[in-house]
Every structure is written in C-alpha cells, then in structure tokens.
Amino acid sequence: MNIEIRQIHADEVAAFRQIRLEALKNEPSSYASSYEDWIILTTEDWQERLKEPVFVAFQAGEPVGIMGLLRQRASKMSHRATIVMVYVRENLRGNGIADKLLKAVVETSGERGIAQLELTVSAENMAAIEFYKRQGFTEVGRIPGGFLHQGREIDDLIMVYRLRKALLTEQIFD
DSSP states (O other): OOEEEEEOOGGGHHHHHHHHHHHHHHOGGGOSSOHHHHHTOOHHHHHHHTTSOEEEEEETTEEEEEEEEEEOOSGGGTTEEEEEEEEEOGGGTTSSHHHHHHHHHHHHHHHTTOOEEEEEEETTOHHHHHHHHHTTOEEEEEEEEEEEETTEEEEEEEEEEESOTHHHHHHHHO
C-alpha cells in the first residue's frame, strides 16, 4: 500500500476540508466537534487552523487520514501538545496509516522541543484506546460526560505520552 504522510499547509485547504469533514460525518461520536461546526467555516477559518501542524495521509493523491497537533501557548506549558483530529478511513484501518501519522507527529514534536503529547479519546472507542496503548500512551484520567452526542454523555479518557523526560531537567539547569 503506497501511503504518503505529509504536513499540509494553507494552500492545501481542499484536502484538509475533505478529510476532516469525512471524519466528522462518518465518526460523529468520536469527536467533540461536529460536522455542523465545521461545514460552515470559511476558507480563511480552515487556513487559520493550519497554522498548527496538521498531517494528512494520502493514497494516490486522495486524503485518507488525518492527525493534528496543538501546542500549549503558555510559556510554562509549552513543553506540552495535544493530538487532535485523529482519523483513518474505515476501509484502510489496520494497515499502519495511524502509526505513520503518529510517527510524523512525534517527530515534529521532538523537533519543536515538545516533551509530552496528550489526547482525549472517547471511553467507548476501544480500538483507538488500544492503539494508543500499543504506541506507549498511558491513561492518566477520565472526564465523566466529557462530551454530549445525541443527548448522551460520553466519558473522555485522558492519555499521555512522554517524548523526553530529560527535556525538563535540561531546561531547569541551563
């Protein structure tokens, strides 16, 4: 399977829009955002979201997966970032695409001095939870009723992956 993973930029809004809306439409219970929240965005809104790293998996030029990264802005928290918008087209799951997307996110995080990756995942999404555990993420908490979907509260699990524990020590003693 020939899959290309790359960080996309403002001139690739069409691919971003296509895969993000597909994810929200096909997996509505997996995201805090809704299709309706995003379908109304202007091109400028989409481009603004690409100021933070967004990686897309392409197969034959077609977007088939996505993963984004949001770095904490406060200086005392800038060693942390949150993984967002994780999605792989259903018929391609189990082929290592999520692994490749996560590898790109981890590499970019390391290059940017990020020491800790965080995410929330629906407590009902066992496949995603198991994927993150296999990748070295640790469950550190639960948010009861983290989001509402069709009038039902769904818990969020908080998971963390430490890239470099030494980074904090190095910063303190520099």
